[in-house]
Amino acid sequence: MVTDVMAHLRRFHLNSRRAQPIDRDQRNTPGAYWQIDADRVDDFQRCGYRRRHFFPHRSFWLPKCGPDGFRLANWMCGIDDPNAMWEIVLYAAPELAAEFPEDLFFDNELIWHQQQFGLPGQVAGVSVVLDGRTVWSLTHVSDLVQRISRHREHKTHVEKRFKGWNHLLLNAVLHFASAHGAKRVRLASAAVAARHTDRARRLDPTIFERIYDHTINSLFEPRRRGVWWYLDLRAVRERIVVGQRKRYPSSQTKTICICHDIERGLGHQHDPSFARHAAEGSGKALMTMRQVEAELGVRCTYNVVGLLMPEVRSEIELDGHCVAFHSFDHRIDRDHQLERCRELDYRIKGYRVPQSKLTPELSDHNLLFNNFEWLANSTASLRREIPILEGSLVRMPIALDDFSLHTGEQSWEEWETMALEEVRARDFVAIGLHDCYAEHWLPRYRGFLIRLQELGELRTMDDVAAEVTLGSSG
Numbered sequence: 001m002v003t004d005v006m007a008h009l010r011r012f013h014l015n016s017r018r019a020q021p022i023d024r025d026q027r028n029t030p031g032a033y034w035q036i037d038a039d040r041v042d043d044f045q046r047c048g049y050r051r052r053h054f055f056p057h058r059s060f061w062l063p064k065c066g067p068d069g070f071r072l073a074n075w076m077c078g079i080d081d082p083n084a085m086w087e088i089v090l091y092a093a094p095e096l097a098a099e100f101p102e103d104l105f106f107d108n109e110l111i112w113h114q115q116q117f118g119l120p121g122q123v124a125g126v127s128v129v130l131d132g133r134t135v136w137s138l139t140h141v142s143d144l145v146q147r148i149s150r151h152r153e154h155k156t157h158v159e160k161r162f163k164g165w166n167h168l169l170l171n172a173v174l175h176f177a178s179a180h181g182a183k184r185v186r187l188a189s190a191a192v193a194a195r196h197t198d199r200a201r202r203l204d205p206t207i208f209e210r211i212y213d214h215t216i217n218s219l220f221e222p223r224r225r226g227v228w229w230y231l232d233l234r235a236v237r238e239r240i241v242v243g244q245r246k247r248y249p250s251s252q253t254k255t256i257c258i259c260h261d262i263e264r265g266l267g268h269q270h271d272p273s274f275a276r277h278a279a280e281g282s283g284k285a286l287m288t289m290r291q292v293e294a295e296l297g298v299r300c301t302y303n304v305v306g307l308l309m310p311e312v313r314s315e316i317e318l319d320g321h322c323v324a325f326h327s328f329d330h331r332i333d334r335d336h337q338l339e340r341c342r343e344l345d346y347r348i349k350g351y352r353v354p355q356s357k358l359t360p361e362l363s364d365h366n367l368l369f370n371n372f373e374w375l376a377n378s379t380a381s382l383r384r385e386i387p388i389l390e391g392s393l394v395r396m397p398i399a400l401d402d403f404s405l406h407t408g409e410q411s412w413e414e415w416e417t418m419a420l421e422e423v424r425a426r427d428f429v430a431i432g433l434h435d436c437y438a439e440h441w442l443p444r445y446r447g448f449l450i451r452l453q454e455l456g457e458l459r460t461m462d463d464v465a466a467e468v469t470l471g472s473s474g
Helices: 002-010 038-046 069-077 102-106 148-161 165-179 190-195 205-219 233-239 272-296 306-318 337-344 364-369 403-407 412-425 435-455 461-471
Strands: 032-036 057-062 085-092 122-131 134-141 184-188 223-225 228-232 244-247 255-262 301-304 322-325 350-352 374-378 388-390 393-398 428-434
Touching (some): 057 461, 069 085, 085 165, 122 165, 134 165, 165 205, 184 190, 190 205, 301 306, 306 322, 350 461, 364 393, 393 461
Parallel strands (some): 134 184, 322 350, 350 374
Antiparallel strands (some): 388 393
């Protein structure tokens, strides 16, 4: 079949829409994605793909780790440079995604890895490593297709429309490699992919063989080197289908994030009297702040100490808020905070640093190895005033908090004036509020939120991190 395809391609006119090299100046321009519309099916067929495997789609190249991507890059190819990590995410084109209920794409038990970044239609994704002139393609995953039995009413439709997800994802990997000047692509075989899959899962070897071995061999003539398939890009460049380059629109709205640090008295263990006082009042404070936010339609970010997470998480998420970790026990003198958080939940994306003190444990390496996608800390510590995706991690600066109210350094009127001036002066402001200091601000909280709503849009840090990530696509 490969020989027939190459003969067909030689007859393909030079002015047709086959794969073309990407302008070097456009390769790493932030905010770009690649769209392949329904009328490109003939191009895919000329390059050896089956028509039934095609669907119109968009691909984003995100300069970040995919789920477990940093860990897998360490284990599978011995690479631990955060700047070498990428995730390619494949979305159905909007008109195709509209055939399905939008809620389907945001069901966290279906789309388990939660790599939608706020966009409907996410179909598949792959973690890749850009290592000089070599691209390593690690795990190919489609939660939508592989877990659709949880929604049997959509099973047939999903499987029919998206059956070729891995073929199109492979084309996106080859396009990415070619655009970044790679000479070769190494793709995981079923053997190495299964070896590095969670042992708690019941593995079906035929699924791994179909995804990792059959797809590439049905389209190309790869060489096998150990547990990796090897493709020379010079031999396949004519068969890469390139989409139309589009720009992802960035938000032009002033963004405000309210971040609640839920820690009760755990942040004041050096002051037992205040710790008891905070623990006694935090439950009522949490309920009141949720009520105020619900009345105003405000969604916030709740950074919760891990020890408290099982008790409060469900009620916070019920209101549509974002939940992040605020360490495991708020002890900056104890290690293994990240690991103990992950024992509680493996999918929460964010981590808020306690006391704004970056301990040695909170290195980029450790955060990425434990699958965190964003880190929130003071602007002084991060040396950033706006969120930025850097080294595979979104840095979320917090401009001010309520500690000066607790110490009495500022009155409420002084603090509110400062906060509102900060919001007026910047396009992005994150404000930290503690449950243990709620008596200083909660009686005025409703009016404060109303004034903030008049100045900008209140959003969660998960939402902001998603937008920053998509805006960094290139």
